Amino acid sequence: MGLNHPYTDLRELPEIIPVFPLAGALLLPRGELPLNIFEPRYVTMVDAAIAGERVIGMIQPQSENHGIAHAPELFQVGCAGRITRFAETGDGRYLITLTGLARFRIADELSAGTPYRQFRVSYEGFQADLLPGAGENAVDRESMVSMLRNFAECSKLEVDWASIDAAPTETLVNALAMMCPFGANEKQALIEAIDLKTRAETLIALAKLDLAQRGGDTPQWH
Known part of the structure; x- marks a missing residue:
């Protein structure tokens, strides 16, 4: 908005x-x-x-x-x-x-x-x-989307991939960070990330760790 x-x-x-x-x-x-x-x-x-x-x-x-x-x-x-x-x-x-x-x-x-x-x-x-879109060019969007696909597959979630593909990179990174089911310290790491690239990298790392720790359990993605 x-x-x-x-x-x-x-x-x-x-x-x-x-x-x-x-x-x-x-x-x-x-x-x-x-x-x-x-x-x-x-x-x-x-x-x-x-x-x-x-x-x-x-x-x-x-x-x-x-x-x-x-x-x-x-x-x-x-x-x-x-x-x-x-x-x-x-x-x-x-x-x-x-x-x-x-x-x-x-x-x-x-x-x-x-x-x-x-x-x-x-x-x-x-x-x-x-500044809208600041740092978007430095984000590894492919890795972001790949992470989301893995997360969705393990969670058995239906995702509107057309909307994901159409979303600006900044919107995608920040929306995923805001919705992610992590604890307070992990959430804080995302907000304190110095720039969008660092936030995306932190999000990918946290999601991979979360999936590994769950060991096949269904993640709760809100």
């Missing part, structure tokens, strides 16, 4: 953003992440975002079992997204879609007094995130 407000410079992005910690959720630039918002504190967060710059930071907690329940320890790198779809359900929930803008590093947490957490963040080093 295209943005009504495209960003061309990291300085256009807000330095202070609300952050939504969600285990297993990965947002990447130009990727789309649908979310079902039902916790009151995050409903309040969406209300504030809609009234402001519509930007929310997605980030993973380091552990679902460690840290304070409402303030878990977080990984240092996440991705800012802009709300590009929004619907009320009539029962207090919001259905939203975040479209990825650029990755960020946490600088410090604010004592904002809001029920959700807010952070000052830095986008330094992620300028290429604003």
